[in-house]
Structures are given as C-alpha cells and as structure tokens.
Amino acid sequence: MFRFLAIRFGRAALTIVLVVTFAFIVLRLSGDPAVAIMSPEAPPEALAAFRRAWGLDQPIWVQYFRYFGAIAQGELGQSMRDGRPAIVLVLERIPATLMLTIPAFILKVGLGVPAGIQAALHRNSFTDRAVMTMAVAGFTVPSFVLGLILVLVFAVQLGWLPSGGQESWRSAILPVITMGLGGAGVLARFTRSAMLEVLGQPFIRTASAKGVPWPQVVRGHALPNAAIPTVTIVGFMVGSLIAGAVVVESVFSWPGVGRLLVVAVGNRDLAVVQCILLLVACTMVAANLTVDLLYGVLDPRMRARKS
Amino acid sequence: MRLPRRSLLASSVVALPRIAVGQADQRPSITIAVQRIANSNTLDNLREQSNVGERTLLMFNERLIDMDWRGNLAMRPGLAESWRRIDDKTLEFTLRDGVRFHNGDLLTAEDVAFRFSPALAFGDTRPVVDGKTLPHAFSAIVGQGSKKLPDEIPPVARRLFPGLDRVEVVDRRTVRFINATPDVTLEGRLSAAGAEIVSRRAVDEAESWLAYARKPIGTGPYKIREFRPDVSLILDAHDDYWGGRPPVKSIRILEVPEVSARINGLLAGEYHFACDIPPDQIGVVEGNAGFEVVGGTILNHRITTYDNSNPVLRDPRVRLGLAHAVDRQAIIDGLWAGRTRVPQGMQWEFYDDMFVADWRVPEYDPVKARQLLKEGGYKGEPIPYRLLNNYYTNQVATSQILVEMWRQVGVNVEITMKENWTQIRDRSTARGVRDWSAGAPFNDPVGAIVSNFGPNGAGQQAGEYRNAEFSQMCVILETSGDRPLRRKAFRRMLEIAEREDPAYTLLHQNATFTAKRKEIRWKAAPSFAMDFRPGNFAI
Numbered sequence: 001m002f003r004f005l006a007i008r009f010g011r012a013a014l015t016i017v018l019v020v021t022f023a024f025i026v027l028r029l030s031g032d033p034a035v036a037i038m039s040p041e042a043p044p045e046a047l048a049a050f051r052r053a054w055g056l057d058q059p060i061w062v063q064y065f066r067y068f069g070a071i072a073q074g075e076l077g078q079s080m081r082d083g084r085p086a087i088v089l090v091l092e093r094i095p096a097t098l099m100l101t102i103p104a105f106i107l108k109v110g111l112g113v114p115a116g117i118q119a120a121l122h123r124n125s126f127t128d129r130a131v132m133t134m135a136v137a138g139f140t141v142p143s144f145v146l147g148l149i150l151v152l153v154f155a156v157q158l159g160w161l162p163s164g165g166q167e168s169w170r171s172a173i174l175p176v177i178t179m180g181l182g183g184a185g186v187l188a189r190f191t192r193s194a195m196l197e198v199l200g201q202p203f204i205r206t207a208s209a210k211g212v213p214w215p216q217v218v219r220g221h222a223l224p225n226a227a228i229p230t231v232t233i234v235g236f237m238v239g240s241l242i243a244g245a246v247v248v249e250s251v252f253s254w255p256g257v258g259r260l261l262v263v264a265v266g267n268r269d270l271a272v273v274q275c276i277l278l279l280v281a282c283t284m285v286a287a288n289l290t291v292d293l294l295y296g297v298l299d300p301r302m303r304a305r306k307s
Numbered sequence: 308m309r310l311p312r313r314s315l316l317a318s319s320v321v322a323l324p325r326i327a328v329g330q331a332d333q334r335p336s337i338t339i340a341v342q343r344i345a346n347s348n349t350l351d352n353l354r355e356q357s358n359v360g361e362r363t364l365l366m367f368n369e370r371l372i373d374m375d376w377r378g379n380l381a382m383r384p385g386l387a388e389s390w391r392r393i394d395d396k397t398l399e400f401t402l403r404d405g406v407r408f409h410n411g412d413l414l415t416a417e418d419v420a421f422r423f424s425p426a427l428a429f430g431d432t433r434p435v436v437d438g439k440t441l442p443h444a445f446s447a448i449v450g451q452g453s454k455k456l457p458d459e460i461p462p463v464a465r466r467l468f469p470g471l472d473r474v475e476v477v478d479r480r481t482v483r484f485i486n487a488t489p490d491v492t493l494e495g496r497l498s499a500a501g502a503e504i505v506s507r508r509a510v511d512e513a514e515s516w517l518a519y520a521r522k523p524i525g526t527g528p529y530k531i532r533e534f535r536p537d538v539s540l541i542l543d544a545h546d547d548y549w550g551g552r553p554p555v556k557s558i559r560i561l562e563v564p565e566v567s568a569r570i571n572g573l574l575a576g577e578y579h580f581a582c583d584i585p586p587d588q589i590g591v592v593e594g595n596a597g598f599e600v601v602g603g604t605i606l607n608h609r610i611t612t613y614d615n616s617n618p619v620l621r622d623p624r625v626r627l628g629l630a631h632a633v634d635r636q637a638i639i640d641g642l643w644a645g646r647t648r649v650p651q652g653m654q655w656e657f658y659d660d661m662f663v664a665d666w667r668v669p670e671y672d673p674v675k676a677r678q679l680l681k682e683g684g685y686k687g688e689p690i691p692y693r694l695l696n697n698y699y700t701n702q703v704a705t706s707q708i709l710v711e712m713w714r715q716v717g718v719n720v721e722i723t724m725k726e727n728w729t730q731i732r733d734r735s736t737a738r739g740v741r742d743w744s745a746g747a748p749f750n751d752p753v754g755a756i757v758s759n760f761g762p763n764g765a766g767q768q769a770g771e772y773r774n775a776e777f778s779q780m781c782v783i784l785e786t787s788g789d790r791p792l793r794r795k796a797f798r799r800m801l802e803i804a805e806r807e808d809p810a811y812t813l814l815h816q817n818a819t820f821t822a823k824r825k826e827i828r829w830k831a832a833p834s835f836a837m838d839f840r841p842g843n844f845a846i
Contacts, residue, residue, distance in 0.1 A: 163568065
C-alpha cells in the first residue's frame with residue numbers, strides 16, 4: 001500500500017512541476033507583459049522600467065529558478081497589474097467560482113447519473129432514446145451557445161432572470177444550468193454505457209436466476225460495478241471545480257477565477273496565471289488521487305492487486 | 308407601548324430633513340456595460356493611458372483646460388478660468404474659485420503643482436534641451452518610499468510633457484507652468500489625458516500609491532464609491548460640483564467582456580448603456596423599438612504601417628502603390644455601415660489653423676497602383692502581414708478585404724495571425740505590413756504624426772520608418788512658435804509620410820458606438836469619454 005501511495009504522490013508532484021514549467025516557458029516566450037499591460041504605445045523607457053521592476057530583463061532560466069525558489073518558500077509572486085500577491089487575488093475569486101461550479105456539479109451528478117441508469121434499465125425504449133438525445137445535445141452544444149440561448153429566452157424575452165453579473169443568487173441560475181446540462185449529458189452517457197456493460201455480465205443473470213428481486217440486483221450488484229467509470233468522470237469534474245467555468249464566466253460576466261485567468265493570460269500577468277494553474281493542477285491531481293483510492297474501495301479486486 | 312412626547316418630537320425633527328432629502332433626490336441611478344474598465348487596474352491617468360480608461364476618467368477627474376465634448380472639441384476653461392502666455396516658455400493659469408474636491412477640500416495652486424511634481428509624475432526624469440538633460444530644480448524627490456511611484460510612470464509623464472521644467476505656485480489661485488524649451492503645444496497637452504488634477508491631501512493620506520490610484524480624489528461631477536478591478540466601478544454624484552448638480556445619482560459601470568452579453572443585458576432592461584457596440588450589431592439593437600445606437604467618429608484614425616527595411620517595401624513607389632489600391636469607401640460601407648469617413652490625412656479639424664484643408668489621402672486608383680508597383684520593381688514577392696485577432700474593431704475583416712484589394716493589383720500579401728504586440732513587432736523574421744491606430748490626444752500634429760512617426764515615436768523606435776527630412780520637420784513642429792513655419796512643416800510631413808515616402812496608409816477614421824435606451828436624452832462625445840455632466844442627461 002505504501003508503495004502504491006508513494007508512486008501516486010510522486011506522479012502527482014511530477015505532474016504539478018511539469019504543468020507549472022510548461023506554463024512558465026510558454027507564457028514567457030509568447031508575449032511581453034510590459035507591452036500587454038502598459039500598451040504598445042508606451043515609451044520604451046517606461047517599458048524598460050517595467051521589465052526591470054518585475055525582473056523580466058533577466059534570462060529566462062534565472063527567472064525560472066527564482067520562481068521555483070520563491071514557490072519553495074511559499075511565495076507565489078505578485079500581480080504585475082494589481083501589485084498585490086497573486087494568491088490573494090485568486091483566493092478572492094474562488095468563492096464566486098465555487099458558487100457556480102458546486103451547484104453545477106450537483107446538477108450534473110443529480111441529473112446525469114439517474115438519467116443514465118434509467119436509460120440503461122430501459123434500453124431501446126422511448127425513455128432511453130429521449131435521455132440519449134438530450135445527453136448528446138447537452139454535451140455537443142457549446143456552453144457559450146447554450147448560455148446565450150438561455151439568456152435570450154429567460155432574460156431578454158421572459159425577463160425572469162438576470163442576463164449576467166453577480167448581483168444576487170438569481171444571477172447564478174442561468175450559468176449553473178448552462179454548466180450543469182452539459183456535464184449531466186456526459187455523465188448520463190458514461191453511466192448508461194457502464195450500466196449496460198455490467199447488466200450483460202453473468203453475475204447479474206445469476207443473481208436474477210437465484211430469484212433476487214430486480215431492484216435489489218440493480219442496487220446491490222449492477223450499480224457498484226458500474227460506478228468505476230462514472231467515478232472517474234466525476235473525479236475530473238471535481239478537479240475542474242476551480243477553473244472549470246472559464247467560458248461560462250465570460251458569457252455571464254461572472255467575476256470568478258475563470259475570468260481572472262482570461263484577463264491574466266491576455267495581459268501576461270505571469271504570477272496570477274501561474275498561481276491559478278498551480279491551484280488547478282493541485283486540485284486535479286488531488287481529485288485523481290482520490291479517485292485512484294476510491295477504486296480500491298469500490299472494487300475489491302483492485303484492492304487485492306494493490307496490496 | 309408608551310412613547311414619551313419629547314422623544315417623539317425629537318425623532319420627528321431628526322427624521323424630517325432625511326425625508327426631505329430623500330424626496331428631493333429623485334435623480335436616476337444608471338448602469339453602463341463596458342468591455343473593459345481599465346487595462347492597468349488603476350484609475351491614475353498616467354498609468355491608465357488607454358482608450359477604455361478615457362471612457363470613465365472624465366467622470367471623476369478634470370483638467371485645467373477642458374474640451375468642448377459636446378461640440379467641436381475646442382479648448383475651453385476647465386479648472387482654470389483663464390490662462391495667458393507670459394513668454395514662449397511660461398504659461399500662467401488662474402484657477403476657478405470655489406472648486407471642491409470629492410473630499411471637500413478647495414482646489415488650490417498647491418494641488419496643481421503637486422500633480423506635476425516628481426512625487427506624482429516625473430520621478431527623476433528631466434527635460435532634455437539641445438541634447439543635454441537639465442539638472443533637478445528640486446532639492447529632493449518628495450513622496451518616495453512607501454508611496455514610491457511605479458517605475459514606468461515617470462517616462463510616460465515625460466513623454467506627455469517633454470519640456471516641462473517645473474510648476475510654480477504664485478498664489479492660492481495662480482500657478483505657472485515653466486518649460487525648458489518653447490512649446491506651443493503646452494495648452495493642448497494640458498487639455499489631454501494625463502493632466503488631471505487630484506487632491507494633494509488625498510494622495511498624502513493614502514496608504515500607498517496603489518491605494519491612491521484605485522480611488523483618486525478629483526473634482527469631477529462624480530466621486531468614486533467603489534472600484535473592483537475587472538468587475539465594476541461605482542460612482543456617486545458629487546453634489547458640490549462647481550459646474551452644477553450632476554443629473555445622475557449614481558453610475559454603476561460593469562465590465563461585461565462579451566458583446567452579446569452587453570446587448571442582451573441592455574435589451575433585458577438591466578443596463579441603460581452598452582458600450583463598444585460593433586457596427587454589425589447596430590441593426591440588431593435598433594431592430595428593437597425603444598433602443599438606439601449613438602456615437603460615431605472619434606479622434607483616432609485606423610492605419611496600416613509598413614516596415615520600410617523589408618527589401619520588398621523599400622522602394623516608396625511600392626508603398627504608394629499599396630495605398631492607391633485601397634478602396635476606403637468600400638471598407639466603410641461594407642464594415643462600418645457607412646457610419647465613419649475617409650479623413651483628410653493624419654489630421655483632424657480641431658487642429659484649427661494647423662489643419663491642411665486641401666490635403667487628401669492617395670485616391671483609389673488600381674491602374675495607378677499597378678504602374679507604381681511596376682516602377683518600384685515589385686515582382687510578386689510575398690509580403691507578410693502580421694495580424695491580431697480584432698484588437699481593433701473589424702480588424703480581421705478589414706485586413707482580409709485589404710489583402711484582396713492588393714491581390715487585385717497583383718500584390719501577394721500573406722496574413723499571419725499573431726497573439727500579441729510582442730509577436731507583431733518581433734524582428735527575428737521579416738516584417739511587412741501591420742495594423743495600427745493613431746489618436747489625437749490634443750489639438751496639434753505633435754500629438755499624432757510626430758508622436759507616432761517622429762524620431763521618438765514607436766514607428767522609428769521599432770525600426771520601421773526613417774526619413775531625415777521628415778524628422779527635421781518634427782523638430783520644427785515640436786520647438787517652433789512660428790505658426791506659418793509650423794503649418795508649412797506639417798504640410799511637408801503629410802506629403803512625405805503619405806505620398807513621397809509612405810510611412811503608413813490611412814484607412815478610415817475610427818468610430819465608437821454606444822447603445823442606449825431611447826428615452827434617455829444623452830449626447831455622445833466624439834471621443835471614448837462619456838460625459839454625464841449637468842445638461843447632458845435626462846430621461
């Protein structure tokens with residue numbers, strides 16, 4: 001077990017280092033923060049002063065080692081636009097993002113998993129086709145298109161809900177639905193496939209042949225076995241809670257981490273982008289690690305293999 | 308329940324004025340959706356030198372010399388009620404009496420001098436005269452340490468006021484601007500962005516430069532209540548405003564990056580104004596009864612510039628040929644719904660006597676274009692055209708049309724999409740054509756053609772353009788007070804930069820459009836600035 005955990009943690013750490021390194025190199029080689037923040041028409045002396053002030057005049061490898069040295073001391077840098085610590089800016093935005101992503105996550109799971117199960121249990125029926133049609137529509141329509149349609153109907157035409165901003169809890173309804181429907185479609189499809197595979201297994205037939213009531217077969221035998229692929233997808237969704245709303249936040253002018261990321265990338269506000277990526281990488285890695293551990297809980301065979 | 312009579316009377320007395328005030332203030336509060344509030348996340352005019360910043364700055368800040376925003380942009384008294392030239396280097400202002408900052412302080416000459424001091428603007432930069440940097444006129448740089456200016460601000464301030472040596476306080480209401488060199492444009496510079504006056508006490512009391520820059524205390528008709536960078540800016544009426552009671556109780560400016568979201572919010576009744584409406588969306592807005600789009604041309608021209616060091620573009624006839632191949636009116640009609648125009652070169656009417664009235668840009672003439680290209684030795688070599696994704700309105704569509712127009716006369720221009728300005732200006736590979744815009748911050752050619760293409764302008768600094776005679780003319784414009792000589796020099800510059808040795812091809816005047824509810828009576832300025840002063844808002 002210790003070896004299993006050590007390997008997993010080692011991989012996680014390596015993933016985070018690679019993500020941060022890749023982002024560092026790409027961001028520094030693809031644009032000059034001084035020009036992005038000061039404007040292309042700024043006097044050359046002003047641009048030079050800006051670069052000097054933020055250490056951008058140093059060779060990239062010097063900047064890289066300084067950056068990692070600072071991270072080792074818990075220092076994630078300061079925003080070049082804002083002058084404040086990057087972590088403070090990001091932490092300020094996280095509650096707004098979670099206000100969307102957590103309800104959207106609940107909607108995805110609460111709608112997608114039962115819908116997938118129902119579709120599998122009624123394979124080739126009207127219910128199955130209806131659920132799958134909705135699911136395919138849900139994950140193929142881009143979120144910015146779905147968001148705009150919802151705004152046109154519920155904000156512009158009916159006037160029931162705000163079109164954007166973060167004025168009250170009502171402002172969150174349309175973005176949550178936009179994100180939730182797409183994710184629910186993905187989950188419904190995966191859950192259906194997993195259930196169909198399990199329902200065709202001999203142990204399901206055996207249980208039925210033994211006279212176990214069908215609802216009990218589904219609850220006790222089919223669902224736990226079909227959970228593994230679904231848990232994998234759910235794990236990815238948990239991992240994207242922090243920065244999974246980039247497009248939706250832009251469409252709905254929602255001041256969360258996603259919009260901060262878009263603005264920071266545009267301005268090459270390096271510390272802020274790297275801080276967000278670091279958090280996202282950590283969340284994603286933690287979610288995957290949890291999923292790996294959950295596999296063992298859900299499937300005794302994997303537990304035995306690991307031990 | 309017993310209520311003592313005295314308490315009841317006292318509470319009534321206390322309550323009465325509040326009710327009276329509440330009833331009296333029936334001014335509307337409005338919401339404006341903009342694409343971006345500020346590029347720099349600050350509201351200091353020297354740090355926020357952007358078009359988006361210009362939109363809001365005049366709501367809370369003012370300059371000594373104002374402009375006629377609802378008219379022809381002519382200079383007029385602002386915080387100064389009058390000014391006079393003492394000599395060719397000295398300008399004396401008499402400040403308007405009774406002007407109050409948002410913190411209640413009266414405007415004094417000390418505030419004006421402080422705005423143009425090393426502490427808040429110039430740092431350790433000094434004017435350059437005859438190639439020599441002047442020594443400091445100050446014993447120490449005040450305001451350093453915890454309130455240290457960001458390093459990039461002094462160079463910006465020095466570019467805006469290159470010759471300003473010092474500002475002297477004569478008395479409480481009189482202040483003198485003393486230049487190191489003669490500068491006939493000083494009045495213009497003081498009417499432009501970067502010359503806004505803020506309260507010295509407010510800066511002194513701010514915890515840091517950033518704290519000041521997030522909430523500058525000016526004299527404008529609205530005062531800042533809250534600024535959330537990248538999210539919102541909320542302003543309240545400054546009822547002690549010298550120009551009268553502001554017509555709006557509060558202005559809430561929201562950052563809504565997506566144009567469709569801005570339009571939807573307007574149509575849904577959530578916003579009163581939606582800014583930065585692209586021309587192709589004007590019909591969408593005006594298709595709804597109750598909404599209209601206002602605005603139009605602004606003090607900014609869209610141009611394409613050339614890297615003259617590219618061997619293919621080195622011959623001026625090739626560049627002039629490219630200019631003659633452009634059908635500007637077709638671009639205006641096709642992409643701008645005819646709501647802008649072809650300007651008369653890089654100049655604007657508010658230049659007054661410096662405006663060269665009979666000047667025209669190279670006309671659309673494909674035959675002439677082909678002939679010039681042939682004479683210039685162009686043989687079909689590819690010319691790179693580095694392009695940003697709609698940094699300017701209609702940029703990509705315009706460039707695609709240009710490429711086709713150039714193809715019609717046999718020129719092979721190849722578009723390469725780039726992500727940012729660093730990539731556009733990268734010298735490691737051959738540069739050819741790129742997009743740009745030229746604005747007129749004040750009413751003199753120095754603000755545009757000299758600033759952009761002169762020896763210190765971005766064109767020459769980036770190694771794209773060089774012409775000795777043009778540079779000499781720039782010096783005349785910058786230093787001479789002889790107006791006929793300046794007019795002659797400016798005409799010559801237009802001849803060189805637009806025909807003889809083209810530095811750029813002028814496409815059209817830029818325009819900005821604001822959608823609003825029809826019941827609001829409000830006039831858009833020929834600028835990005837939004838004016839909500841008394842007399843320009845009613846429902």
